Amino acid sequence: MKGILKHTALLAIITILAGLALGLVHEITLEPIAQAKEQQKQNAYKSVFADADAFEAKDFDQAEADKITSKFGKCSINEVVEAKKGNETIGYIITVTDGEGYAGNIQFTVGIDADSKVTGVSFLSIAESPGLGMNARDDASFTEQYTKPAEPVEQFEVVKAEPASDDQIQALSGATITSKAVTGGVNAALAYFSQVLKGGAA
Amino acid sequence: MNQYTERIYNGLIKENPSMVMILGMCPTLATTTTVINGVGMGLSTTVVLVLANVVISLLRKVIPDEVRIPAFIVVIASLVTVVDFLMQGYFPALSQSLGVYIPLIVVNCIILGRAEAFASKNSVGLSFFDGLGMGLGFTFALAILGSIRELIGSGTWAGMQVMPKAYVPISIFVLQPGAFFALGCMIAVMTAIMSRKKKTKTAEQDCNPADCAGCASSAHCGKRIFEETAKAGLKEDGGDKA
Amino acid sequence: MKELLIIAISSAIVNNVVFSQFLGICPFLGVSKKTDQAVGMGGAVIFVLTLSAFVSELLYQFILVPLHFQYLETIVFILIIAAMVQFVEMFLKKSMPSLYRSLGVYLPLITTNCAVLGVALNNVDKYDYNILQGTVNGFATAVGFAIALILMAGIREKIEYNDIPKPFKGTAIVLIISGLMAIAFIGFSGII
Numbered sequence: 030m031k032g033i034l035k036h037t038a039l040l041a042i043i044t045i046l047a048g049l050a051l052g053l054v055h056e057i058t059l060e061p062i063a064q065a066k067e068q069q070k071q072n073a074y075k076s077v078f079a080d081a082d083a084f085e086a087k088d089f090d091q092a093e094a095d096k097i098t099s100k101f102g103k104c105s106i107n108e109v110v111e112a113k114k115g116n117e118t119i120g121y122i123i124t125v126t127d128g129e130g131y132a133g134n135i136q137f138t139v140g141i142d143a144d145s146k147v148t149g150v151s152f153l154s155i156a157e158s159p160g161l162g163m164n165a166r167d168d169a170s171f172t173e174q175y176t177k178p179a180e181p182v183e184q185f186e187v188v189k190a191e192p193a194s195d196d197q198i199q200a201l202s203g204a205t206i207t208s209k210a211v212t213g214g215v216n217a218a219l220a221y222f223s224q225v226l227k228g229g230a231a
Numbered sequence: 232m233n234q235y236t237e238r239i240y241n242g243l244i245k246e247n248p249s250m251v252m253i254l255g256m257c258p259t260l261a262t263t264t265t266v267i268n269g270v271g272m273g274l275s276t277t278v279v280l281v282l283a284n285v286v287i288s289l290l291r292k293v294i295p296d297e298v299r300i301p302a303f304i305v306v307i308a309s310l311v312t313v314v315d316f317l318m319q320g321y322f323p324a325l326s327q328s329l330g331v332y333i334p335l336i337v338v339n340c341i342i343l344g345r346a347e348a349f350a351s352k353n354s355v356g357l358s359f360f361d362g363l364g365m366g367l368g369f370t371f372a373l374a375i376l377g378s379i380r381e382l383i384g385s386g387t388w389a390g391m392q393v394m395p396k397a398y399v400p401i402s403i404f405v406l407q408p409g410a411f412f413a414l415g416c417m418i419a420v421m422t423a424i425m426s427r428k429k430k431t432k433t434a435e436q437d438c439n440p441a442d443c444a445g446c447a448s449s450a451h452c453g454k455r456i457f458e459e460t461a462k463a464g465l466k467e468d469g470g471d472k473a
Numbered sequence: 474m475k476e477l478l479i480i481a482i483s484s485a486i487v488n489n490v491v492f493s494q495f496l497g498i499c500p501f502l503g504v505s506k507k508t509d510q511a512v513g514m515g516g517a518v519i520f521v522l523t524l525s526a527f528v529s530e531l532l533y534q535f536i537l538v539p540l541h542f543q544y545l546e547t548i549v550f551i552l553i554i555a556a557m558v559q560f561v562e563m564f565l566k567k568s569m570p571s572l573y574r575s576l577g578v579y580l581p582l583i584t585t586n587c588a589v590l591g592v593a594l595n596n597v598d599k600y601d602y603n604i605l606q607g608t609v610n611g612f613a614t615a616v617g618f619a620i621a622l623i624l625m626a627g628i629r630e631k632i633e634y635n636d637i638p639k640p641f642k643g644t645a646i647v648l649i650i651s652g653l654m655a656i657a658f659i660g661f662s663g664i665i
Contacts, residue, residue: 036298043294043302044552047309048545054313055544061320069323131662133599156330158264161402203402206662253644256502257587261495304555308548315547331594334547338587340499407493408655415641415648423640 069153070138074110074122077140077149081112081119094221101217102210103128109226112140119143121226124153127214131206132156135165139218145181145227150215162207171208174198175215183223184216235360242364248341249372249414250421255341258332259373260410266389269377270370271325272332275314277366279336282310284350284362291351303346304337311336341365372417379413380404480606481613487662490588490614491621492655497588501622502647504579511626515619517579519612521561522589525554526611529593530604550593555584588618624654 074084087109094106108124120142127135135155140148150172157163165171175185178195187209188197200208248254255276262272286306287294294302315333318326326333336342345365350358381387384404386394394400403409490496497518504514529550537543562580565573583589592614596607628650637646 032295032297036295039293039295040298040301040305043290044305047305047548051309051312051545051548054316058316058320062316062323065320065323154327156328158406161405253502254499256498257495260498301552301555304551305548308551312544312547316544331591331599334594335496335587335591337547337551338585338590340585343585403656406655406659407495408652408659410495411648411652411655415645415652418648419638419640419645422643422645426640 070124073138073151073153074112074140076151077122077138078112078120078142079149081114083113084122085111085113087111087121089225093225097221097224098125098217101213101220104210104214104217106217106221107136120148121222123218123221125214125218127210127217129206129210129213130155130157131162131204131210132158135207135210135214137211137214139175139215141218141222141226145183145219145223146178147175147182147215147219150175150211157204157207161201162204164201164204165207165211168201171201183219185212185219187212234357238357238360239364239367242361242366242368243371244368246365247368247372247421248365249369249376250418251425252341252344253418254344255339255369256414257335258339259369259376260407260414262329262332263373263377263380263410263413264405265381265385265387266374266377268325268328269373271322272329273366273370273373275318275329275333276336276339276341276369277363279307279310279314280342280345280366280369281359281362283307283342283346284358285355286310287346287350288353288355288358294351299351300343300347303343303351307342307346308337341369376410376413376417379417380409383413384409477606477609480602480610483613484610485613485617485620486658489617489621489658490591491618492651492658494591496591497586497618500582500586501618501625501651502644504582505622505625505629505647508623508626508630511622512619513575514579514582515615515622517576518583518586518588518618519615520576521554521558521580521583522592522615522618523608523612524561525557525589526592526596526614527604527608528557529553530596530602530607533597534604546594546597547590551590554589554593558584588614621654625651 071084074081078084089106089109091106098104098106104125104127106123107126110122110124111118112120112122120140122138122140124136124138127137133156135157136153137155138151138153140150142148152166155163155166157165174192175198180195182196185196185198187200187205189200189205192199198208198212242248246252249256249259258272258276263269283303283306287303290302290306311334314336315326318329318333345362349361353361378388381389382393383401384406385402386392386398386400401409404413484490488494491498491501500514500518504510532549532553533543533546537546537549542549558580562573562577565577565580592611596602596610600606600610602610625647629647632646632650641649
């Protein structure tokens with residue numbers, strides 16, 4: 030009996046010490062982790078909207094956004110950011126999470142300018158199969174398809190062959206699921222932009 | 232060769248955790264899609280392994296025998312969490328591509344196995360080098376496997392184009408089946424080399440890999456843990472025999 | 474209901490733990506020599522994984538989140554799993570001796586089965602499942618594990634006396650077979 034008590038006490042002490050140590054490390058690394066995330070976000074913003082010199086988070090109605098995005102499968106809007114040049118708003122950056130990737134959630138930012146044109150797509154978190162789905166991030170020619178059209182496109186469509194028109198996106202070879210997930214997210218962002226934000230953007 | 236370098240050699244070649252002991256298969260298969268991921272995983276495991284060995288060796292006189300497994304698990308889990316935070320803070324991209332396999336280092340049998348078989352019985356210095364050797368051996372195996380899979384599967388090495396443009400990558404090698412194929416062949420090659428080395432006693436008689444495959448029945452970690460837990464369980468129950 | 478069914482099918486077959494997520498490879502290689510052993514281990518894993526997915530979700534949602542202790546999840550989950558395995562073992566021994574006799578020896582091995590911890594962590598981090606979804610995911614994942622294990626045991630019994638090149642004997646050939654099975658399982662990825 031005494032042995033059990035002693036062992037329990039020892040285990041408890043070890044666990045408490047470990048917990049305290051973890052708490053300490055958590056406090057120390059909290060800042061760098063937040064910084065790394067912020068840095069990544071800023072880089073993503075910059076890469077989808079190279080013209081802008083400042084980004085300002087904008088409040089948005091999650092329920093309203095969910096209603097619009099629910100038509101595009103399992104995706105949701107996480108953040109809306111105004112891209113500013115000087116004092117003028119030149120477009121919006123919408124952070125979308127799409128849950129229909131091959132390996133879980135894909136989170137990315139979509140930049141849309143005042144003319145409803147996609148200015149860029151940049152990935153925040155993606156863990157698809159390397160060499161296949163990961164090419165969405167690694168192979169720039171995939172995301173360039175969204176920015177290529179000269180005229181604003183309302184909705185993109187994924188095709189497996191050579192695209193016939195500007196609103197068609199050629200799927201990554203061997204990664205149709207990833208391509209569809211990303212395109213779904215871009216379409217959701219476009220729909221949200223045209224229904225909610227467009228009036229506000231000059 | 233003094234006993235410290237002997238530890239390193241032991242971990243790298245003689246008892247290489249991935250290729251000879253067949254331990255830690257999950258991260259070996261899952262994270263070797265590219266050589267960078269493999270090396271990143273290997274090094275994170277090495278850090279945890281070295282720290283865990285040192286801490287457990289330091290505590291070996293304090294921790295009573297009966298509760299050492301849970302105590303080891305607590306120590307290892309805390310160290311893994313620390314490494315996880317550091318990776319998230321300073322290597323966000325790598326931490327993202329390794330995903331859940333970083334926290335899963337906790338259940339990597341290599342670490343508990345070394346804690347149990349070596350660190351709990353040996354001095355701090357030796358345990359440090361044992362952890363280092365085992366960790367480097369693991370990293371080494373992951374680097375080779377990652378290189379093979381990336382070269383064949385994507386035609387690149389560490390992100391650089393290596394294969395000629397005309398080469399069409401066999402992408403199944405970066406997918407799940409390729410991991411099994413590549414590792415199977417690698418273990419076969421290793422077995423062939425080992426059995427040639429010791430002609431008198433083949434590796435097979437010594438320890439049929441199938442018999443000690445996986446931690447579940449490995450002589451080095453699982454079995455012993457299994458026996459101990461079974462014993463501990465019996466003790467708690469008032470010592471009746473199963 | 475439909476959503477739960479999708480989760481179940483996707484984690485049992487499409488994203489099979491062993492062949493697609495590479496979790497629980499150690500017991501998969503170690504305990505797949507005989508079919509009856511495989512059935513025993515599969516049963517034990519289904520039992521523990523369902524329970525641990527439920528309990529870890531419960532703890533996460535009602536204790537860790539309100540206290541903002543999410544960063545302790547790894548250590549809390551592994552302790553819960555270890556404690557629960559022990560508890561299940563004691564409980565079975567006392568109240569269901571017949572079940573204990575068939576599953577008992579496999580229970581302690583489950584603590585180091587990374588599928589158990591992996592599911593608990595994925596439930597809260599990767600998928601943000603609620604308690605019901607998490608439990609269903611745990612159960613289905615374990616069923617997927619049992620399927621993989623029993624299939625492999627069947628194959629290994631058949632090839633036991635085959636003329637396999639010497640270096641490939643043992644783990645190597647099992648890995649090659651797993652590769653072939655993984656190809657088959659990739660075929661399921663279109664159904665959802």
